[in-house]
Every structure is written in structure tokens, then in C-alpha cells.
Amino acid sequence: MSIKASTRQVDSVTVVDLSGRITLGEGSTVLRETVRELLNRGQKKILLNLGDVTYIDSSGIGELVSGFTTVTNGGGQLKLLNLTKKVHDLLQITKLYTVFEVHNDEASAIRSFA
Amino acid sequence: MFIGLSQQGNPRGVPASRMSVEKRVEVTLESTLESVNQAEQIAVQFAGKAGFSEEDTHKVGMAVRESMVNAVLHGNRYDPQKKAGLRLELDHGRLVIIVTDQGEGFEMDHIPDPLAEENLLRQSGRGIFLIRAFMDELHMRRLEPRGMEVRMVKYPSVESSKEE
Numbered sequence: 001m002s003i004k005a006s007t008r009q010v011d012s013v014t015v016v017d018l019s020g021r022i023t024l025g026e027g028s029t030v031l032r033e034t035v036r037e038l039l040n041r042g043q044k045k046i047l048l049n050l051g052d053v054t055y056i057d058s059s060g061i062g063e064l065v066s067g068f069t070t071v072t073n074g075g076g077q078l079k080l081l082n083l084t085k086k087v088h089d090l091l092q093i094t095k096l097y098t099v100f101e102v103h104n105d106e107a108s109a110i111r112s113f114a
Numbered sequence: 115m116f117i118g119l120s121q122q123g124n125p126r127g128v129p130a131s132r133m134s135v136e137k138r139v140e141v142t143l144e145s146t147l148e149s150v151n152q153a154e155q156i157a158v159q160f161a162g163k164a165g166f167s168e169e170d171t172h173k174v175g176m177a178v179r180e181s182m183v184n185a186v187l188h189g190n191r192y193d194p195q196k197k198a199g200l201r202l203e204l205d206h207g208r209l210v211i212i213v214t215d216q217g218e219g220f221e222m223d224h225i226p227d228p229l230a231e232e233n234l235l236r237q238s239g240r241g242i243f244l245i246r247a248f249m250d251e252l253h254m255r256r257l258e259p260r261g262m263e264v265r266m267v268k269y270p271s272v273e274s275s276k277e278e
Contacts, residue, residue, distance in 0.1 A: 023179075024147065024150065024183055024187070025147050055176075057176065057179055057180065057183070057244075058180055058183070058238070058240040058241045058244055059183070059238075061240055062236075062237040062238050062240070063237070065234075065235055065236070065237055066237045068235075069235055086172065090244075093244075093247050094228065094229070094240055094243070094244075095229050095234060096234065099234060099235065
């Protein structure tokens with residue numbers, strides 16, 4: 001199963017609900033295009049909900065990092081929500097857990113953008 | 115698409131029940147993205163049948179995936195004339211995995227440390243680091259006249275039931 005992405009607006013924040021696998025190929029491309037499209041529409045507060053993401057490989061990690069730097073350099077904020085244990089562990093061992101702002105509760109994550 | 119199989123291994127053509135008695139699987143794969151997914155599936159199935167825990171099986175699958183990405187993308191550069199090899203073997207409870215390519219090869223010393231502050235936000239360069247993190251042993255060497263061989267070993271953890 002590859003990745004699926006859908007977006008919804010909560011106050012000023014765009015929540016991207018991702019599910020499936022973020023891996024080299026389609027998975028990474030979908031994530032990249034989704035973030036790019038949001039930036040093009042002027043959406044600069046982005047919350048990636050990874051609760052249903054079952055798998056991320058190094059390419060997927062790279063895409064998360066790329067999205068983060070692209071949004072940040074554009075004056076926006078990209079944060080992560082609902083990491084599974086596998087994704088959490090991956091971000092820990094790659095030292096990226098300290099780079100990303102990670103939330104476990106959507107409401108508090110939304111408030112953190114204010 | 116598999117283009118070559120050892121007489122001991124055909125993970126797609128053999129019913130899963132027969133996989134349980136196999137000690138070795140060897141396949142030759144095209145230099146495609148699909149091969150990366152196939153290699154991961156083969157490794158996950160093999161490790162699972164060998165009695166490795168779910169967590170270890172996940173790690174093995176991910177290590178093989180990253181190795182195969184290196185082989186077909188960075189090594190063979192998707193060249194249809196070049197093949198990637200995958201061999202999985204049970205050796206006294208250890209899972210020994212060898213991934214080969216026919217590319218130009220590289221030096222381990224030339225791979226930047228992905229944990230270094232200046233590299234943290236790089237988009238790529240974490241594959242080998244993850245393989246090392248997920249496997250118990252990692253050895254890499256150049257092949258003659260060309261290519262790389264990645265040899266990985268996974269020991270069964272306490273939770274894993276040993277097959278042998």
C-alpha cells in the first residue's frame with residue numbers, strides 16, 4: 001500500500017492526513033507535491049498527521065526533512081502529529097526528533113501554531 | 115521480475131508452507147524500483163518464516179530495502195543491463211543477507227555522517243546508517259571487476275524463536 005494524503009483546514013492550520021507508506025517513489029512524491037501545493041496556495045501552517053503511516057524509509061525521511069526546510073525557509077511552519085512507534089524510533093535514531101516539533105494531540109498542535 | 119533463482123529459492127512461486135523449511139533464497143533482480151519492493155517482501159517473508167520477531171523482521175525488511183535502493187539506484191543507476199542480487203541464508207540461527215550490484219562502487223569513508231549537525235537537514239544519506247542501526251553486522255566491499263557487495267547479519271533477539 002502506498003501513501004494517501006488528504007488535507008483539511010482547522011482554523012488557520014492545514015492538517016494533512018497521511019496513511020500508508022512513505023517510501024522511495026510514489027510515496028515520497030505524493031508528500032512532496034502535497035507540501036508544494038499547499039505552499040503555492042499560501043498555506044504556511046502545515047500539520048502532518050502521521051498516525052496512519054505504517055512505514056517510512058530513508059527516502060521518506062528525506063522528504064519530511066525537505067518539506068520542513070522548504071516550509072521553514074518560506075516563512076511557514078511544518079509540524080508532525082501522531083507518530084507511530086516505528087516512525088518515532090526512526091526520528092530518534094536519526095536525531096530528527098529534536099528538529100521537528102512533534103505533537104500527540106491535534107487540538108494542542110493546532111493551538112501551538114497561534 | 116526475477117531472472118534467476120537458486121535451486122533452493124523461489125519465494126513467489128513456492129507456497130508459503132514450503133518457505134518454512136528453506137534455509138536459503140537467492141534471486142537476481144532487475145534494476146528497478148519494483149525490485150526494491152520485491153526484495154523487501156522476500157526478506158520479510160524469509161525472516162518471519164525463520165522465526166524472527168515482528169520487530170526484527172521489520173528491521174530486516176528495512177535494511178534490505180535500503181540496501182536494494184543503494185544497489186539499483188546509486189549502484190546500477192536503473193541501468194537495465196545491470197542486475198542486483200539478493201541472497202538470504204540461515205546460518206546457525208543467524209540470518210545472513212548479501213546484496214550485490216554491478217555499479218561503480220563507493221568508499222565507505224566518503225559517506226557523510228548523517229548525525230553530524232551540518233548534515234541533519236540533508237535530504238539523503240541515511241540509508242547505510244539505518245542498515246547499520248537495524249542489523250547486527252554490516253560489511254561492504256568492492257567486487258571485481260565492478261560492483262559492491264553488502265553483507266548483513268541479524269542475530270535472533272531474545273523474543274525471536276530460533277528455527278534451528
